[in-house]
Amino acid sequence: MDDFEKYISPNATIYYGNCLTALHDVPDESIDLVFADPPYNIGKRFGEFKDVWPSDNAYAEWCYQWLGLCIGKLKPTGSLYIMTSTQAMPCLDLWLRERMSILSRIVWHYDSSGVQAKKYFGSLYEPILFCVKDPKAYTFNVDAIEVEARTGAVRKLIDYRKEVPAPYKTTKIPGNTWYIPRVRYRMAEYEEHPSQKPEALLERIIKASTNPNDLVLDPFGGTFTTCAVAQRLGRKSIGIELQPGYVKIGLRRLGIADQFDGESLHAPGKTYVRKNGNGVRGSAIDEKQIELFDV
Numbered sequence: 001m002d003d004f005e006k007y008i009s010p011n012a013t014i015y016y017g018n019c020l021t022a023l024h025d026v027p028d029e030s031i032d033l034v035f036a037d038p039p040y041n042i043g044k045r046f047g048e049f050k051d052v053w054p055s056d057n058a059y060a061e062w063c064y065q066w067l068g069l070c071i072g073k074l075k076p077t078g079s080l081y082i083m084t085s086t087q088a089m090p091c092l093d094l095w096l097r098e099r100m101s102i103l104s105r106i107v108w109h110y111d112s113s114g115v116q117a118k119k120y121f122g123s124l125y126e127p128i129l130f131c132v133k134d135p136k137a138y139t140f141n142v143d144a145i146e147v148e149a150r151t152g153a154v155r156k157l158i159d160y161r162k163e164v165p166a167p168y169k170t171t172k173i174p175g176n177t178w179y180i181p182r183v184r185y186r187m188a189e190y191e192e193h194p195s196q197k198p199e200a201l202l203e204r205i206i207k208a209s210t211n212p213n214d215l216v217l218d219p220f221g222g223t224f225t226t227c228a229v230a231q232r233l234g235r236k237s238i239g240i241e242l243q244p245g246y247v248k249i250g251l252r253r254l255g256i257a258d259q260f261d262g263e264s265l266h267a268p269g270k271t272y273v274r275k276n277g278n279g280v281r282g283s284a285i286d287e288k289q290i291e292l293f294d295v
């Protein structure tokens, strides 16, 4: 698809099309925060789109194209967070550090009780770069993202290094390793998409790097988690997505439309019946049974 379609509400705009095209429609220097979670070049299938490039270099070159456009759309005070695979991130890191200031290299990690690698250490994290255009002028709302500090809140230790000894603070700014569970089938936020990101991850990023009414851009909308969280937090957003199936999720999740091409849009109907026929349906779910689906 070379063109795009645009769906607009007071808080959010969805582009249905290729971000390399649609980004040209976004005014330059208008965006406060870009969150980019592109395909990782690891062979996943997103609807009709297969996430494979002919080489690592070809993938990196493609990333440089949309990254360059995104940087142009950011305000001088803007921030950009980008995710990709552990193998591709070093290329993007080298490219980005010549164009922006990289302030944090974040590790989003999670657990998995499912099958992991048996002959090497399985991958249980994804890297995120946090970059700003101007390291002397950017938004970082410390108070909005502080987490519990064990020393102060749990161990209740006293800091005797101070002239007048005082209890340690009970909160702190999170470090750069973030433990946030992945989206699981039984979670209310679950949508049918192979790499939906958790709302908690976007919540921390959006709260830290934007203020109410700021404008957030996500060039790879997927299930439009970024736009949904932005909307809940009183921010405005633009999301772009290539696959019609995921555009439908975004239109519904953001309350922009309840129909697409004459089709009614519904949240995924979940069944708790396992392939072997065990389990129960809908609201009559027994807690022990739910645990089976976490695996």
Ligand SMILES: C[S@@+](CC[C@H](N)C(=O)[O-])C[C@H]1O[C@@H](n2cnc3c(N)ncnc32)[C@H](O)[C@@H]1O
Pocket: 017, 018, 019, 020, 037, 038, 039, 040, 046, 047, 049, 193, 195, 196, 197, 198, 219, 220, 221, 222, 223, 224, 225, 226, 240, 241, 242, 243, 246
């Ligand atoms: C990793 S997923 C994003 C998931 C999203 N962060 C979420 O929480 O649901 C990447 C998405 O980019 C879409 N995509 C791939 N190439 C694209 C392109 N050139 N322009 C816009 N979207 C694209 C895929 O269809 C896929 O849904």
